[in-house]
Amino acid sequence: MQFEAPHRDALYDIIFNRRDVRRDFLPTAVPDDVIQRLLTAAHHAPSVGFMQPWDFIVVKSPTTRAKIKQGFVAANEASAKLFQGERQDLYRSLKLEGIEEAPLGICITCDRSRTGNVVLGRTIKPEMDLYSAVCAVQNLWLAARAENLGMGWVSILEDQVLYETLNIPEHLDIIGYFCIGYVKAFQISPDLEQFGWQNRRPLAAAIHYEGWQQDS
Numbered sequence: 001m002q003f004e005a006p007h008r009d010a011l012y013d014i015i016f017n018r019r020d021v022r023r024d025f026l027p028t029a030v031p032d033d034v035i036q037r038l039l040t041a042a043h044h045a046p047s048v049g050f051m052q053p054w055d056f057i058v059v060k061s062p063t064t065r066a067k068i069k070q071g072f073v074a075a076n077e078a079s080a081k082l083f084q085g086e087r088q089d090l091y092r093s094l095k096l097e098g099i100e101e102a103p104l105g106i107c108i109t110c111d112r113s114r115t116g117n118v119v120l121g122r123t124i125k126p127e128m129d130l131y132s133a134v135c136a137v138q139n140l141w142l143a144a145r146a147e148n149l150g151m152g153w154v155s156i157l158e159d160q161v162l163y164e165t166l167n168i169p170e171h172l173d174i175i176g177y178f179c180i181g182y183v184k185a186f187q188i189s190p191d192l193e194q195f196g197w198q199n200r201r202p203l204a205a206a207i208h209y210e211g212w213q214q215d216s
């Protein structure tokens with residue numbers, strides 16, 4: 001298949017308009033066929049040795065989400081204390097999850113033992129399976145945006161909370177917990193930029209031609 005300009009433009013629109021969404025969620029349920037499309041997109045991510053090390057745990061129950069939220073609250077309090085003075089005040093003012101507001105949660109795990117010990121492409125760099133699972137995250141994020149669904153990554157959470165609440169087998173690694181739902185509006189720029197936490201770095205500062213230059 002040869003893609004034309006409208007396909008290309010649509011993909012770039014999705015990439016540039018994807019946001020980490022933690023506020024403005026609507027309670028509208030995400031239909032099962034939409035969830036299936038999202039997970040199919042995630043499942044088509046690249047993976048080292050074609051390991052497909054991910055699993056997807058779909059969470060809809062408000063009771064389960066309330067338990068996960070409790071875990072966030074504890075982790076967020078501990079995290080806030082790591083910042084000092086005004087920075088801590090700013091941290092505390094940020095909305096960093098939408099666990100209870102978003103009607104859908106998805107936990108993505110990584111089975112590092114899937115397909116055996118010696119995996120094509122992971123022989124030298126063992127972390128490649130984890131990176132593969134993160135590729136599934138990004139597919140999910142972009143597919144969600146294409147469905148006009150907001151999605152937010154919640155990493156301010158002890159893994160143990162997810163192992164216990166979601167009954168996740170110990171041999172799986174936890175990649176992340178994601179809040180998903182329709183939203184009132186998508187923000188144009190990242191919340192962390194809007195609220196003065198961190199600006200986008202200029203692209204030029206991130207590009208290095210022919211190797212790392214002394215002054216970069």
Ligand SMILES: Cc1cc2c(cc1C)N(C[C@H](O)[C@H](O)[C@H](O)COP(=O)(O)O)c1[nH]c(=O)[nH]c(=O)c1N2
Binds near residue numbers: 189
């Ligand atoms: C691995 C990882 C983990 C987290 C995040 C992202 C990623 C990649 N981000 C979202 C992050 O703050 C956001 O992506 C950046 O601020 C850029 O904003 P946009 O994603 O472009 O809207 C995030 N946001 C948040 O509110 N709570 C969180 O716990 C996390 N954790």
